[in-house]
Amino acid sequence: MKIGILGGGQLGRMLIQEALKYDDEWFTLDPAPDAPCAKISDQTLGDFADYDAVLNFGQDKDVVSVEIEHVNVAALYELRNSGVKVIPSPEIIETIQQKILQKQFYLQNDIPSPDFQIIQSKSEVNFPLPFVQKANTGGYDGKGVQVIKTDAELENLWDVPSVLETLVDIDKELSVIIAINENGDTAHFPVTEMVADTQLNLLDFNICPAQINNSTQQQIEVIVQKFIEAAKSAGLFAIELFLDKNGKVWVNETAPRLHNSGHQSQEGNANSQFEQFYRILKNLPLANTDSRGFSGMLNLVGEAGYSGKVVYDGLEEVLKLPQTYVHLYGKTETKPGRKMGHINVLADTREELLTKLAHVKSLVHVIN
Amino acid sequence: MKIGILGGGQLGRMLIQEALKYDDEWFTLDPAPDAPCAKISDQTLGDFADYDAVLNFGQDKDVVSVEIEHVNVAALYELRNSGVKVIPSPEIIETIQQKILQKQFYLQNDIPSPDFQIIQSKSEVNFPLPFVQKANTGGYDGKGVQVIKTDAELENLWDVPSVLETLVDIDKELSVIIAINENGDTAHFPVTEMVADTQLNLLDFNICPAQINNSTQQQIEVIVQKFIEAAKSAGLFAIELFLDKNGKVWVNETAPRLHNSGHQSQEGNANSQFEQFYRILKNLPLANTDSRGFSGMLNLVGEAGYSGKVVYDGLEEVLKLPQTYVHLYGKTETKPGRKMGHINVLADTREELLTKLAHVKSLVHVIN
Incomplete structure (x- = not known):
């Protein structure tokens, strides 16, 4: 089966890695020539947020899916209309993409989520402090989210359509x-x-x-x-x-x-x-x-102050530990805060797990 | 690191699949454009038994290894002389490649292996029946090996350099x-x-x-x-x-x-x-x-009478079973006896394992 994934990052890479157990053809759409999926899929260079790029990429696939939610939904609707299977549905991607729609979805479906106010601009704010501002679009890995605690901090509010949410x-x-x-x-x-x-x-x-x-x-x-x-x-x-x-x-x-x-x-x-x-x-x-049993994960994130060709300092010490599994994402360049890999650890008890994770964390540093 | 593998079959595929957890560049040398490693490595089309092909393939790699032993050893010696790491050593590959050298290796190192006679041709046979004839070179997956039980069967002997070995x-x-x-x-x-x-x-x-x-x-x-x-x-x-x-x-x-x-x-x-x-x-x-715990494997082998685009009949039933893991090799064409994949099973006891394996075996058929 021809499977097309919008995005070619680490999530796609680990998906394809796992699915090499089966016989499928994997395609990815990503703008970066050195994306983590580049060498293990048939990659189309292009922007998954672009209508034409997504439509062209998807039209000869049996199924199209995503490994990032910030994709062009209009093209996904069009692909589905033309008979391409799209998973998950364009509707649910569209809902989740926009924080405002996402909150309304919870409200309509009686799913408990913190009280909120929807604002189109700063001037509409009428919500008790402290609160969280979530920009309607573009949030990812903590970006597009900020906490407003005091009246003084109100001036930091982004002047964009947002959800304000009880802390x-x-x-x-x-x-x-x-x-x-x-x-x-x-x-x-x-x-x-x-x-x-x-x-x-x-x-x-x-x-x-x-x-x-x-x-x-x-x-x-x-x-x-x-x-x-x-x-x-x-x-x-x-x-x-x-x-x-x-x-x-x-x-x-x-x-x-x-x-x-x-x-x-x-x-x-x-x-x-x-x-x-x-x-x-x-x-x-x-x-x-x-x-x-018990399992846990530590993200390997680029340390502050280091940019350039990545070095995983201490990794060889980690490889000596039993029940410890290193997963790197094939990214050659580190920068502060970039997710470069993770390490999974198994243990028989929660206490043992936390001790092991803390030990692993003390050993390895993502530098250059 | 640039890692070059001679052969691009399922062993290489599962190696690269596992090693996608780490950051390396994978290269394979195989004559088949649709080899299992073709889409997940930088493949050079060529014969791993050919001196020039192996030498050219290996010379810019950090390490060269094999996923099949029938490779050009002379080129591996040359690569090692020029500074490329070769694992395992050309010496041990050469010894294992040739059944006669392999038997001598066991004898010299006091490793128990069945009594044997080395023959260069049929006429030299002087060994008690019954015995196994192992052709000196070219054996793989049971090929190049035959059992000779009776005087009458002696005429079936291959007239090639061989090891004759006690059954x-x-x-x-x-x-x-x-x-x-x-x-x-x-x-x-x-x-x-x-x-x-x-x-x-x-x-x-x-x-x-x-x-x-x-x-x-x-x-x-x-x-x-x-x-x-x-x-x-x-x-x-x-x-x-x-x-x-x-x-x-x-x-x-x-x-x-x-x-x-x-x-x-x-x-x-x-x-x-x-x-x-x-x-x-x-x-x-x-x-x-x-x-x-207990683990076991069933090979998925092309059934007799079926050649062509592979169908794994019954595979969906297998996917319903817990502790059961399907591994296909990305080969599109089945033929009788071809290794197309395997299924791993976990269990708490040997008896449970054998029951599960037999059940899995009854469910799935490699046909077309």
């Missing part, structure tokens, strides 16, 4: 990845949890399973069911959640694609998010995704 | 995969066992760990140590073994490369033979390869 008093950040195939089979991965490295005060381990009580688990199950019913689309979706200090779960946002919070599934689950997504693209039976 | 009264067929890096670190995988499907009287499951007693394990450990000392080369080596009905272990033959008897390591061990081989090529710390 949740966060106890834990959680994530759940949902799979829906065209047959209507559904499944979800065990809930994962972002864990703060308290020493360095950084949020950077995602671990599985999350340490949550029955009430939290139940609230998430309800959210998952509501989302599945509302989405009306095959696809893999990552829902990022907040558990607040009163024990209530809120949806922060959803990604209509493979997600960083599912990377530990590569070795931590019976099948990974990449295998599951592949099966969705081909409408195959969904895979079992039971956990193999 | 072992086999209790079990075993395999052990050995890893040696340039630092001299060594490791080996748990011993695996070929299991006969008694219903169909076919040998086609390879399972791990083998069901063997302490004496057998001890004999294999001694063979492994002797091989490591004698090989004097970095590399990944698969030693195929016979356990005879008196409890003695014999070396049948050795492959200087990744091996079909290690495929279940993809999901069955903490790290696979492919990961281990990658680490050898880069002289990295060897990986832990502990077993995850």
Whole structure:
């Protein structure tokens, strides 16, 4: 089958890597000649946000999907009209692309998400402080989001269509990845949890399973069911959640694609998010995704002050550790904050996992 | 690092697939434009048995290795002389390539292998029946090997340089995969066992760990140590073994490369033979390869009577089974006996494993 992916980054790379177990032809659309998928797919150089580029790329494919949500949706509608299978649906991509539509989707479908005001410009602000401003479009990896705490900070507001959202008093950040195939089979991965490295005060381990009580688990199950019913689309979706200090779960946002919070599934689950997504693209039976004990992930991010040809200092020490799996993304140039790879770790207990992750983190540095 | 592999078949494909976790440039030399590695490596079309083809291919690489042993060794010597790293050594490839040298290697290094006579032609035969004739060169996947049981069958003898070898009264067929890096670190995988499907009287499951007693394990450990000392080369080596009905272990033959008897390591061990081989090529710390319970593999082989565009009949049923992993090789055309893929299965007990493997085998058929 000819499978076309909009975007050729690390998510696409790990998808294709996993799916090399099967016989398909992989195509990617990405503007960067050295994109992570460049050498393992038939790459078309082009902008996935451009109507013509997406339409031309997709028209001879059996299925078109995305590894990033900032794609040209009009072209996806057109492709679907012309008979190309598009997963997930253009409707759900369009909804998720725009924070305003995304919030309205939660409201309409009784999915709990923080109270909000929609503004078209700065002048319309009428919302209690403190709040989060989420720009309607263009957000990614924390970009397009800012916290406004005081009256003085109001002047920092971006003058763009936005959602203003109540700041949740966060106890834990959680994530759940949902799979829906065209047959209507559904499944979800065990809930994962972002864990703060308290020493360095950084949020950077995602671990599985999350340490949550029955009430939290139940609230998430309800959210998952509501989302599945509302989405009306095959696809893999990552829902990022907040558990607040009163024990209530809120949806922060959803990604209509493979997600960083599912990377530990590569070795931590019976099948990974990449295998599951592949099966969705081909409408195959969904895979079992039971956990193999405790698993966690550390992102390898370019350190501040280093730009240029990447060096993974300390990586050889990491390779000596058992139950530790290095995943690099084939990016030659590092820059501050760039996601260059990740490391997955397995363990028998949560405590052992956190100790191992902290040790791995102390060993490796992404420099140049 | 620029890594060049002679051969672009399924072993190379699964190596590159695994190693996409790391940042390297992969090159393959293979005569088939549709070789399994064609789309995931920078492929040079050419014959790996040809001196000039191998020399030209290898000269700008950092390391050159093989995924098949029938390669031009003279060119590998030349490449090494010119400063290219060659793994495994041309010497050990040359020894293993030729059954006569291979037998002499076992004899010289006190590695137990069945009694033999070397012949240059049919007329020299002076060896007790029954015996196995192994042609000196060109053997692969059972080709170049025949059993001669009676005086009448002597006329079937191939009139080529050969090894004649005592027929072992086999209790079990075993395999052990050995890893040696340039630092001299060594490791080996748990011993695996070929299991006969008694219903169909076919040998086609390879399972791990083998069901063997302490004496057998001890004999294999001694063979492994002797091989490591004698090989004097970095590399990944698969030693195929016979356990005879008196409890003695014999070396049948050795492959200087990744091996079909290690495929279940993809999901069955903490790290696979492919990961281990990658680490050898880069002289990295060897990986832990502990077993995850019981694992086994079924080869997907083209059924008799079917040639043409492959169809994996029943594969969707297999995908419904938990702890079951399909690996296809990207070959579009099936023919009788062609290795098209394999399926790995995990289980908690040997009995459960064999039941699952037999069930999988009953479900899937490689036809067209």
